Amino acid sequence: MIGVVGGGIAGLSAAYRLQRCDYDVQVFEASEDLGGLAAVYETAGDPIEKFYHHLSKSEETIVELAEDLGLGDAVEWRVGKNAFLADGEVRPLDTPWEIAAYPHLSVYDKFRLTMLTMEVDVRGGMPSFDTYDDLADFEDVPIKEFLLDHTTRGVYENFWEPLLDAKFGSRKEDVSAAWLLGRVKFRGERDLLRGEILGYLDGGFHQLIDALIGAVGRDNITTGARVTDLDCSGGAVRTLSAETGDGTETHEVDEVVVAAMPNVLEDLTGYPCEIDFQGTVCSVWSLDESLTDTYWLNLADEAPFGVFIEHTNFVPPERYGGEHLYYTASYVQDPSEDLWNMDDGAVEAHWRDGIADLFPAFDPASVNWVETARNPRTAPVYERGYLDMVVPYDLSDAVAEGVYYAGMASKAQYPERSLNGGIEAGFAAANRIVGTRPRPDGERTVAEPVPE
Numbered sequence: 001m002i003g004v005v006g007g008g009i010a011g012l013s014a015a016y017r018l019q020r021c022d023y024d025v026q027v028f029e030a031s032e033d034l035g036g037l038a039a040v041y042e043t044a045g046d047p048i049e050k051f052y053h054h055l056s057k058s059e060e061t062i063v064e065l066a067e068d069l070g071l072g073d074a075v076e077w078r079v080g081k082n083a084f085l086a087d088g089e090v091r092p093l094d095t096p097w098e099i100a101a102y103p104h105l106s107v108y109d110k111f112r113l114t115m116l117t118m119e120v121d122v123r124g125g126m127p128s129f130d131t132y133d134d135l136a137d138f139e140d141v142p143i144k145e146f147l148l149d150h151t152t153r154g155v156y157e158n159f160w161e162p163l164l165d166a167k168f169g170s171r172k173e174d175v176s177a178a179w180l181l182g183r184v185k186f187r188g189e190r191d192l193l194r195g196e197i198l199g200y201l202d203g204g205f206h207q208l209i210d211a212l213i214g215a216v217g218r219d220n221i222t223t224g225a226r227v228t229d230l231d232c233s234g235g236a237v238r239t240l241s242a243e244t245g246d247g248t249e250t251h252e253v254d255e256v257v258v259a260a261m262p263n264v265l266e267d268l269t270g271y272p273c274e275i276d277f278q279g280t281v282c283s284v285w286s287l288d289e290s291l292t293d294t295y296w297l298n299l300a301d302e303a304p305f306g307v308f309i310e311h312t313n314f315v316p317p318e319r320y321g322g323e324h325l326y327y328t329a330s331y332v333q334d335p336s337e338d339l340w341n342m343d344d345g346a347v348e349a350h351w352r353d354g355i356a357d358l359f360p361a362f363d364p365a366s367v368n369w370v371e372t373a374r375n376p377r378t379a380p381v382y383e384r385g386y387l388d389m390v391v392p393y394d395l396s397d398a399v400a401e402g403v404y405y406a407g408m409a410s411k412a413q414y415p416e417r418s419l420n421g422g423i424e425a426g427f428a429a430a431n432r433i434v435g436t437r438p439r440p441d442g443e444r445t446v447a448e449p450v451p452e
């Protein structure tokens, strides 16, 4: 039997691919719910993700998986409008004329910013179109130094710095220029007249989780089963032990895919991962009315949260029984931060005041419901030298034969962690098993390629 540790999208995807190749698979999930970071709340209509989620046009594996699982028609591409809140004004920044009208960047700043986002290096007056082709050249370059050299101080201070503050907080200067360039390539497509085109799944991403559960088979998934031990004596994995409500179960295994955060891998195998993770505190608010015209509001002004997202300006409120849904969220770099130590009620009160300060039309009494989720490991800090720290899919040499890893510390989750990256990590680990072991029926299968 092949044991999979973790029932998030990565673990379910690994199990799905292995099972399609006829291997006997069992997924062990610590919590009672499947889906990990893609878990949802109920609304008056479709469920909503506890943490905001959308797709970029460059993400193809998730679209192919949705098609395989009969959900191809549910993938939809919508305009996700972006804006900056600066000096108390919401300034849309999607179309060329909105960018032209943005008062916090000079004409020259806008030219340099546009050239960088088009991956054209105009330093020295001669355009170069291949400077940014090899990201490895920028892996050790500090992001601030890079932006000051390749754009202008105005672009750094008035555009990138507020975004980096929201994304990495006090760790922003540790991030590499390679990450930024990877993100520029990762971001997909723009409709010049309307804005950025982003993907969603009609009905919510939990549908993909449910379809994976159906394809893997509920009997092959145990929830409420925290894996606490892998016996790797003799250089190969032999057993997996999981704590359930009824005590500890031990199962013989031929292979194991650890599809959880790298601290779980370290606890189970001793394999150390140097990557630092940030936590997230994220609230979903239900209101009866709309507060902005924007999906994603970046905050250049002081605010108690890092980002303000009006989800129902992306997916219409009719999907949620007429509820207008918002996210407020902040990343947390250190567990000693005040926000991390507030209980949910205190976070909500603090953020409710913050919304009222930013939007005078907001009536705190009009909140139908608010729910807050938090998780101490939700995103890597993509610091310099990051790619040297990713955890290999195949840990036969580093840990023991038969041990594989697919999770947020996998290469597929760079330069941005995503559902697509989780699926690719799960597939990549499964492919290595398929590639090395004959199927139970004696046939040797050829793994389907996934981008790596």
Ligand SMILES: Cc1cc2nc3c(=O)[nH]c(=O)nc-3n(C[C@H](O)[C@H](O)[C@H](O)COP(=O)(O)OP(=O)(O)OC[C@H]3O[C@@H](n4cnc5c(N)ncnc54)[C@H](O)[C@@H]3O)c2cc1C
Pocket: 005, 006, 007, 008, 009, 010, 011, 028, 029, 030, 031, 034, 035, 036, 037, 038, 051, 052, 053, 054, 055, 225, 226, 227, 228, 259, 260, 261, 264, 280, 282, 329, 378, 379, 406, 407, 408, 417, 418, 419, 420, 421, 422
């Ligand atoms: C704020 C936020 C915004 C995001 N935005 C987007 C977005 O816009 N688009 C996008 O595509 N993605 C987004 N993501 C990322 C996406 O949610 C993740 O990349 C993806 O869900 C990770 O899946 P995973 O299976 O690797 O990990 P997880 O979802 O963390 O799953 C791991 C599972 O392992 C279980 N587990 C842990 N330890 C054990 C154990 N010992 N035994 C058994 N089970 C265990 C956990 O309970 C969990 O269910 C966002 C995430 C966050 C937090």
